[in-house]
Amino acid sequence: MNYRVIKENDVFLLTDEKGNIPKDHPYGPGLYSKDTRFLSKMDLKINGQEPILLSSEAEESYIASMILTNPHMEQDGNVELWRESVELTRKRFIYEDVFYEMITAKNYNPKRTAFDISLHVDADFKDMFIVRGFQNGNIGSRGETTLENNRLVLTYNGADDVKRETAIAWNEEASSVNKEGDVHFHLDLEHEEARTIVFTFAPTIDGQAPKTYPPEGALENLAVSYREWEEETTQVKTDNEALQRLIDRGIGDLRILLTDLGHGRFPVAGLPWFGVPFGRDSLIAALQMLPFNPDVAKGTLKTMASTQGQSKDSWRDEEPGKIMHEMRFGELANTGQIPFTPYYGTIDATPLFLVLLSEYIKWTGDLDLFTELEPNVEKALEWIDSYGDRDGDLFVEYHQESSKGIANQGWKDSGDSIVHRNGDLAKTPIALSEVQGYVYQAKESIAAIYEKHSEGQKAESLRNEAAKLKEAFEKAFWMEDVNFYALALDEDKNQVGTITSNPGHVLFSGMLDEDRAQTVSRMLVSDKMFSGYGIRTMGKGEAGYNPMSYHNGTIWPHDNSMVILGMSKTGNKSDAAKAMKGLIDSAASFEYDRLPELFCGYDAKGKAVNYPVACSPQAWAAGTPLLFIQSILGLFPDSLTETIELNPVLPEGTNELEVTNLSIGKGQLSVRVTGKDDGFKTEVLSNTTGFTAVTNRYHHPKGE
Incomplete structure (x- = not known):
């Protein structure tokens, strides 16, 4: 820098x-x-x-x-x-x-x-x-x-x-x-x-x-406040020095980025220009931090709930039940010259709010927070089915209404990011593939919480809606000729067929059948998508591909982390290990071993190439190595069923990993994974969670 x-x-x-x-x-x-x-x-x-x-x-x-x-x-x-x-x-x-x-x-x-x-x-x-x-x-x-x-x-x-x-x-x-x-x-x-x-x-x-x-x-x-932060946060020790530095740097950087607006600590998006609440960024960073400090998710959820949309306001792209995109506090915002008070032009923050809440409850069992936020949950679900799904086709799509708003309202929000195979830019309303995955996961997960709350009718209704969305998604987004999912659907419901990382986020949702999940996973670590240092946002050879483009060929660590977590969840562990190793190797190219917001998508030949104006530190980049740990462990707790799934894989270059004081339910879990060429094993060092179903297996080191 x-x-x-x-x-x-x-x-x-x-x-x-x-x-x-x-x-x-x-x-x-x-x-x-x-x-x-x-x-x-x-x-x-x-x-x-x-x-x-x-x-x-x-x-x-x-x-x-x-x-x-x-x-x-x-x-x-x-x-x-x-x-x-x-x-x-x-x-x-x-x-x-x-x-x-x-x-x-x-x-x-x-x-x-x-x-x-x-x-x-x-x-x-x-x-x-x-x-x-x-x-x-x-x-x-x-x-x-x-x-x-x-x-x-x-x-x-x-x-x-x-x-x-x-x-x-x-x-x-x-x-x-x-x-x-x-x-x-x-x-x-x-x-x-x-x-x-x-x-x-x-x-x-x-x-x-x-x-x-x-x-x-x-x-x-x-x-002292930093020492206390380290003490209250899950501890990690590994023989992979590069991974250890990434973890330590990520924990420290996320502490820097914490802010409290009166509802608890939450991560702002990044420095220097985005040290403010961001719906999508703050929610994903809090999701990444769940295995390390779930209290941050609680503060994030309450902060987002406090600004949930109340009315229809085209100037701010606000709609009832919608979770905000970005909040500003300066002179121009206060005088109404810009719409960021807050601005709501995001298609994914609302389902991600529900995803984070459900994942937080799986980790903590804190149903009291669900009771507190249940009115916000109901408004968010109503927004998904009404304002989110503009035409009743089951898909959530976006369209800019504010004259000073954002045209593309997914995480790839630059003006040229949603591009057809022939190079034409897609026209709105646009339904993004990953957003449908977020919606599916939100409905399935909230259904389980409703069921725990003895609200079976609500649970059944949400599961039926999720099942219909899954069926519709397969028909509308699957591209038989390239054996992959479309990036999006455009205004005419035509597939935006460019090969991108977006469908990789759907892996975590649980919406894909096993064979399709494996196909998506393999594509993302193929030479077309994987640079050696990470998964590109867009595949080599696509009409819009540019290794220097903000969203059309660069590598975003947080994007990789969401994909890697989905690979781990769907059992595609060798692919997850490959992607993790690439990002671990890239870290030596950056000052203080700090993963930046993004870097260029050139093939790995020497150092990774910096993107000139990337934020650093940046919340969901700092959270990326933290999500590696959950993915390495294959750790997916569920306090609703009182189960903990462990299904580890060690990326190449890592032979020992010890994770202590993971907060799950009302207790803690400590785990050690060791191994070399002849295989590896998982040891549960301590388990005070009270959860009885802990899976502890032996695996081949490559995760096959």
């Missing part, structure tokens, strides 16, 4: 590798909260010159550090500051919505040395949509800048009648400061003497200022 990003709860900081926020940079660095840029310039200088970068680290994710030094400074033959004589260390973090910047200057000159350290700051308070160049509109104006003691306050009066402020403070007397945001400190240090200046930046909205703490205490509290 050529940028550094840190986040905590609702605030994130995006800078260059030196730690600066260059003014008017096209990438839009800054300090952001509630979709507003509260800091648009932050430059560190020594004697008025920009220091030289030595190192820039953000491995811990919640804290970043940079080491810099001074250039050689000479005037008229007189040395003002010898090169590399001063070390500058920047250490920064965010705690309880305040950004802390600790700048330490250390003198390595043999003699006592005097120099000037300065920080130059400004805030434009731009809405994120304006920063990214997506939108212009009616905006407010800068207010008065105040300067008092060791504190500078920049203000903005928004067009939404919201007053925003950035309060900047420092811990010692500055040698000079002005309202233009130039803060200078004169330092005079002995050899190896160091001095630390602490800045705090507090975004304030309508007078609601966050509390500032002493930096050492704030940092320790932040570190």
Whole structure:
């Protein structure tokens, strides 16, 4: 990455590798909260010159550090500051919505040395949509800048009648400061003497200022919260070092991306631009996290339920019972200039809401949450059958109504992603293959919960609807000539026949017969679809195929994870192991072994090729290796029947895997899988779940 990003709860900081926020940079660095840029310039200088970068680290994710030094400074033959004589260390973090910047200057000159350290700051308070160049509109104006003691306050009066402020403070007397945001400190240090200046930046909205703490205490509290997160999360140990690094990175990154809007913790979509609630992304990331921390799913479900659609509103693509797509909080949203308050243009979030709820209950047995959310469940099911199925053909399809909405409303939401074999773009309404799988799974799973609730009539009705959908899906989507399922149906109910990864999501739904599931699985790991580093979004040789295209040939880790989980569930374990190994191998190509949002779909020859503007960290990419663990174990608990299915396979390069403290029902499960060329075995180390049917089998290492 050529940028550094840190986040905590609702605030994130995006800078260059030196730690600066260059003014008017096209990438839009800054300090952001509630979709507003509260800091648009932050430059560190020594004697008025920009220091030289030595190192820039953000491995811990919640804290970043940079080491810099001074250039050689000479005037008229007189040395003002010898090169590399001063070390500058920047250490920064965010705690309880305040950004802390600790700048330490250390003198390595043999003699006592005097120099000037300065920080130059400004805030434009731009809405994120304006920063990214997506939108212009009616905006407010800068207010008065105040300067008092060791504190500078920049203000903005928004067009939404919201007053925003950035309060900047420092811990010692500055040698000079002005309202233009130039803060200078004169330092005079002995050899190896160091001095630390602490800045705090507090975004304030309508007078609601966050509390500032002493930096050492704030940092320790932040570190403690991360240790607690690790302790409450399932533990994994494996001899595959690459897989271990992926797991550790994924757990840490998901902690960064957690936010709480008052209904419990849930993962925002990703950084830097999607640190907000996203229906589809948050729901899938929470699904990936179920084996590690099911409480996140609970917070996600309650957050989504709190914004469930109430009325018909074409501006926001809202309909009663629909689960939102994206929520924004900035000036443009507040003034109705963009429809994201929230925006509902997603076809899959509503069935995924039901899928996550049913899977959460299978893992936890928390039927109280179902009772609490049952009105939301009924509204979601009603939306599927009415607004979702626009023409009564049993298929859920989408069509954009909002003038500033999204045209393609599945997870592949770019404008060119739904393309026919001849290269023509499909026209809406469009019914996507994976969405029908989500709907089938939702109805089957919710039926089982209704049955447990002694609501047999509702259960029977949902199962009948699911059975009809399965039959209709086979007739409408199966393509006999290529032995695969269509990507979608277009406005005329014609198959969009391009070979893509989308039907792979249907594997997890349970809607496919065994032979068809195996056929789909084999196609997805064929040379056409599998690059060696992962399953492509679109097959080589298709009219729309482009290994650099956002959705038409690249590799998305989360897409792979959903397919891999389905392969594991349907018994296609060798294919799952192959796909997992590809992504594990790809991780070495990325900074800090962090799987990005996506990467290019070229054949594996050397390093994986980066996609230039991929989000990183990104929630469902971080959750991908977590879902690997469930897939490796073949672990599918069901608290409704009090059973736990274990059907493991170890991907190549993995000989030992130990997973401890899996939360299932009201207890925990710990499992070890070991093996080499002559086979492998599964040991249940402990089982306090109270569930009696634990399957423990021996398997060939290739999963055949």
